[in-house]
Amino acid sequence: MTKTYELGGVAAPPMVNGELVFDAPWQGRAFGIARGLAERGVYAWDDFRAELIEQIGAFDRGVETSGLDSNVPTPHFHYYDHFLRALETLLVARGVLASGELVERVHAFEDRPEGHDHIHSHEHDHHHHHDH
Amino acid sequence: MTEERNPAAIRAEAIESLLIEKGLMTAADVDDVVERYNERIGPLNGARVVARAWRDPAFKQALLDDGTAAIAPYEFEGGQTEKLVVVENTPRVHNVVVCTLCSCYPWAMLGLPPRWYKDPAYRSRIVREPRRVLAEFGVQLEPDVEVRVWDSSAEVRYLVLPQAPDDVAVLPEDELIARVTRDAMIGVERFV
DSSP, X not given: XXXXXXXXXXXXXXXXGSSOSOSSHHHHHHHHHHHHHHHTTSSOHHHHHHHHHHHHHHHHHTOXXXXXXXXXXXXXXXXXXXXXXHHHHHHXXXXXXXXXXXXXHHHHHHTSOTTOOOSXXXXXXXXXXXXX | OOGGGOHHHHHHHHHHHHHHHXXXXXXXXXXXXXXXXXXXXXXXXXXXXXXXXXXXXXXXXXXXXXXXXXXXXXXXXXXXXXXXEEEEOBTTEEEEEEOSSSOOOOHHHHOSOOHHHHSHHHHHHHHHOHHHHHHHTTOOOOTTSEEEEEEOOSSOEEEEEOOOOTTTTTSOHHHHHHHOOHHHHHTSOOOO
């Protein structure tokens, strides 16, 4: 197993060399689901990767990159939106989820009142904002 | 926008809730993956390997000959290193890594990739005009330095072995490890 290594007495997390891994909690959930299902053998990671390439490729084909700076995010490119779309597409294609039930569940969640009680126990660490 | 009103956040939550109901995974399983990648799998693993290669010529040779076999004893978590190829920077050669199609990356060595690695601009431009992109990252290469661009795939993940600093023999190992940045192991930083 990997151990935690101490650098100069301070535990150095992996992100010591860079930015945070996820910009928003949902991105971590999406990654955790996609990777977790592959680890459980629901699909092979390469199958997910192929779907991700499809999703990202569709964006790439519509964007001209020659005038862009590598240090500035490409406008309208949101990696985890493509990642999530790839996950949905693969799960529906494999019959793991029915597209109808997914649409229904999304609507049900959209209709929740602001600051609702979350359904899952893992949501306890979310901060709810009521100040708007 | 609060997290709970973000359409993508809602879709991710909807998918997770359905998968949990179907018994395919639990919320704790998802937590476990996220925690692993947030806290245990990251560039510190790669930095340890690089620092050792700088000090230990036999290990360095083994790493360049067969990266996958050389790092096997470390038992790093993370996957995506089924075949790890380590490419060495020298005074005359600079290596840089990309995944032109998506975001393939040696997770076990570096964690998950940074934003710019996944960006269309980096993925296309580093192939077309590597010197210019490297300059944007602050790497100014002399004209006689050859640039090699390595395109990661499902089969092969690349890691750059940066040049050792001049004081490699006298630095304590902790400090040596701290010198090895994630960006240097991708090849968008060069400190020698």
